[in-house]
Amino acid sequence: xxxxxxxxxxxxxxxxxxxxxxxxxxxxxxxxxxxxxxxxxxxxxxxxxxxxxxxxxxxxxxxxxxxxxxxxxxxxxxxxxxxxxxxxxxxxxxxxxxxxxxxxxxxxxxxxxxxxxxxxxxxxxxxxxxxxxxxxxxxxxxxxxxxxxxxxxxxxxxxxxxxxxxxxxxxxxxxxxxxxxxxxxxxxxxxxxxxxxxxxxxxxxxxxxxxxxxxxxxxxxxxxxxxxxxxxxxxxxxxxxxxxxxxxxxxxxxxxxxxxxxxxxxxxxxxxxxxxxxxxxxxxxxxxxxxxxxxxxxxxxxxxxxxxxxxxxxxxxxxxxxxxxxxxxxxxxxxxxxxxxxxxxxxxxxxxxxxxxxxxxxxxxxxxxxxxxxxxxxxxxxxxxxxxxxxxxxxxxxxxxxx
Numbered sequence: 001x002x003x004x005x006x007x008x009x010x011x012x013x014x015x016x017x018x019x020x021x022x023x024x025x026x027x028x029x030x031x032x033x034x035x036x037x038x039x040x041x042x043x044x045x046x047x048x049x050x051x052x053x054x055x056x057x058x059x060x061x062x063x064x065x066x067x068x069x070x071x072x073x074x075x076x077x078x079x080x081x082x083x084x085x086x087x088x089x090x091x092x093x094x095x096x097x098x099x100x101x102x103x104x105x106x107x108x109x110x111x112x113x114x115x116x117x118x119x120x121x122x123x124x125x126x127x128x129x130x131x132x133x134x135x136x137x138x139x140x141x142x143x144x145x146x147x148x149x150x151x152x153x154x155x156x157x158x159x160x161x162x163x164x165x166x167x168x169x170x171x172x173x174x175x176x177x178x179x180x181x182x183x184x185x186x187x188x189x190x191x192x193x194x195x196x197x198x199x200x201x202x203x204x205x206x207x208x209x210x211x212x213x214x215x216x217x218x219x220x221x222x223x224x225x226x227x228x229x230x231x232x233x234x235x236x237x238x239x240x241x242x243x244x245x246x247x248x249x250x251x252x253x254x255x256x257x258x259x260x261x262x263x264x265x266x267x268x269x270x271x272x273x274x275x276x277x278x279x280x281x282x283x284x285x286x287x288x289x290x291x292x293x294x295x296x297x298x299x300x301x302x303x304x305x306x307x308x309x310x311x312x313x314x315x316x317x318x319x320x321x322x323x324x325x326x327x328x329x330x331x332x333x334x335x336x337x338x339x340x341x342x343x344x345x346x347x348x349x350x351x352x353x354x355x356x357x358x359x360x361x362x363x364x365x366x367x368x369x370x371x372x373x374x375x376x377x378x379x380x381x382x383x384x385x386x387x388x389x390x391x392x393x394x395x396x397x398x399x400x401x402x403x
Contacts, residue, residue, distance in 0.1 A: 044115070046094070047071040051115030051124040059133035060108045067091060068099040073118045078206075079104055080112040084125065085207040089288070092119070093299050105284065108132040121220035143334050143402045147283040150330040154286050155279065157326060158198055162271050165194035169267045173260035176231060179253070185235050189312035192228060193363055196319035197326075199296060200289035201281075202270060212266050215306070226262050234259070236309035283331060287396040290327035293320040294389040302382045304370040314360055314367035317381070321357065324392065325350055331399060338398045345391045353384040 044067040045052040053065075067077040074095055079088040079102070088111065091102040108130050116123035168191035175183035195202065195213070202209045210218070212227040219225055234256070237248045251259065273279060300306040301317040328335070328346055336343050360377075361367035373381075 041066055044068065044077055044113070045070050046075045046077065046115040046117060048073065048117050049124070051077075051113065051126065053113050053126060053128070056127060057129045057131060058106075059135075060106060060130050060137055061133050061135045062103060062105050063130070065091075065102045065104075065113075066099060067094055067102060067115075069094045069096050071117055072096055076116040076119050076123075077102060078112075078114040078116065078123065079106075079128070080114055080125070080206065082110040082112070084112050085205075087204050087206045090203075092292075092295065105137050106130050107137045120218060141402075143337070146334050147399070147402075150283050150286065150334070151281060153330045154281065154327070155274075157330075158201055158274050161194045161198045162201075162274050165191065165198075166267055166271050168194060170264055173264050176235070177253075177257045177260040179256070181235055184231075185310070188228075188232065188235065188310060189307075189315035189367075190363070192312075193315055193319040193322075195228070196316045197323045198274075199320065199323070200285075200292045201274065203292075205270070205273060208266065208270060208273070212263070212270070215308070217305070217308075226259065227266065228263065231259050231263065232307065233309050238309055242309075283334070283399050284396055286327045287331055287399050290324040290395065291389070291392050293324045293327075294385060294392055296320050297385050298382065298389065302378060302385060304378075307370065311370040312367070313370040314357070315363065318357055318363055318367065321350070321353060324388070328392075328395065331395070334402045335395060335398050338402045339394075342391055342394055342398060346388070346395070349384075349388040349391065353388055356381060356384050 041064045042058060043054045044065050046067060046069050048071045065077060065079070067075075069075045074093055076090060076092045076094065078090045080086065081088055088106065089102055089104045091100050094100050111128040111130060112125045113128045114123040114125040168187065172184055172187045172191050175181075175187065199213075202212065210227075213229065214223075214225065214227060215229050216225065216233065233248070234251045237250060240247050297317050297320045301313045301320060304311065304313050306316055307313045328343075328350070332343060360373070
């Protein structure tokens with residue numbers, strides 16, 4: 001599910017991961033007040049019309065943003081690169097009255113902070129400067145080579161998944177543009193598995209992700225809609241009561257072709273970015289990305305809000321869990337050295353979640369429709385996700401301590 005900044009239209013055409021910009025390594029601790037008294041702690045107060053950051057400057061190294069939502073709607077907080085497009089790090093789904101921490105490791109440079117009340121629109125941004133503290137930023141010590149290997153494995157997996165996404169997207173788009181709805185529907189969820197496995201990577205491209213994965217509910221007034229869910233709605237056309245009381249108007253053949261071409265173009269742009277020579281990310285972002293994937297499940301997939309017309313949410317659910325498990329896999333060696341009990345706990349809880357998901361299908365055989373789940377089954381899945389999410393939130397700190 002995409003809620004990233006901004007939504008301007010583009011003009012150019014084996015591991016899951018959070019994209020590590022050469023800028024930073026990031027950690028979403030997810031707990032209120034963590035490190036809030038440390039030397040790098042910066043308080044942020046988000047309301048409906050303000051994003052009050054305690055300071056506009058910090059020294060390079062580890063910086064903690066302690067974000068409190070004093071408004072009446074859910075909010076998000078971002079640290080953006082100097083182009084205000086690339087997302088260095090973010091913390092999502094901060095409910096009213098809730099405080100969450102975002103920890104980043106940043107080198108000197110120009111950045112922007114942004115709050116996004118309601119999780120729609122361009123957000124409330126302000127310039128933020130990181131001065132040179134003279135300290136090294138990034139992994140060091142005896143585990144540096146292990147982490148470098150983990151990062152290389154992760155990059156290889158991202159490239160593999162995006163390659164499969166490109167091929168599948170072309171086949172899906174061809175069927176859709178040709179009016180072969182049965183074939184397009186049959187391929188929709190299976191192709192999106194490759195997208196969902198690399199969702200944190202795509203979300204880090206702040207200009208690209210919204211164009212590919214924005215839901216209709218994520219759009220602000222005046223936003224142009226494109227991508228997977230735009231086509232999803234046309235393939236599974238809603239009745240008026242599910243469309244704001246209005247009769248849905250199907251896309252014309254010309255509009256279908258344009259939507260299909262745009263999807264292919266944007267997916268090709270994603271491939272170009274992850275295969276670029278300077279595409280890299282650090283171990284901290286891999287573990288942070290794993291937690292983001294479980295958060296995506298908890299806030300969208302398990303609630304049925306992601307695939308609101310096709311009801312293929314369990315495919316996305318499975319893919320997000322796959323991504324989190326791969327992240328743990330590439331970091332296992334370092335994590336086991338630091339906290340073997342944590343790794344054992346994660347293995348056990350992932351196994352429980354895998355077994356529960358298997359009751360509803362598989363990627364190869366297909367999954368049950370979300371609408372076929374009973375409230376009790378949804379609650380059971382949600383509890384299993386929460387059981388994994390809590391220890392997974394400690395993985396980044398474990399890796400950070402090792403580095």
